[in-house]
Amino acid sequence: MSFIWFLIVGLVAGWLAGLLVKGGGFGLIGNLVVGVVGAFLGGFLFRVFGASGGGGLLGSIIVATIGAVVLLFLVRLIKR
Template sequence: MSFLGWLIIGALAGWLAGKIVVGYGYGFVGNIVIGILGACIGGLILPKLGIVPESTGANFVAATLGAVILLFLLGLLRQR
């Protein structure tokens, strides 16, 4: 997938993750950044679990999952 594709999928995933993990959002632009970082996290974690996303939809799910994980961890740090 191209870099632009990862940016678009990451942006959408960050927005969706901000809706899923209520209370830990960082605003529109912040959630886009979280989504792009989450796409990287999902792209690293899922293959280690034996799940290799091969389609655009699977990449979107991986990016969303990574963004949710990242928002959850950042929310835990924010509470301290």
């Protein structure tokens, strides 16, 4: 069941990141991939900087969204 929650958090984070970063999202599957990879990136960045996103579902979505936004910025920089 936790894997399904992880996918749901990734999907929400990818969708939110697509809204926050100009250019929109990448569709359902693309947003899911960006959100899941962003969740790993966000978790890594938060650990490196010693920050905490809080606990629970909302904290997970915040960390994953921040990671997804960073990932989208990096992807857009590379595409240029």
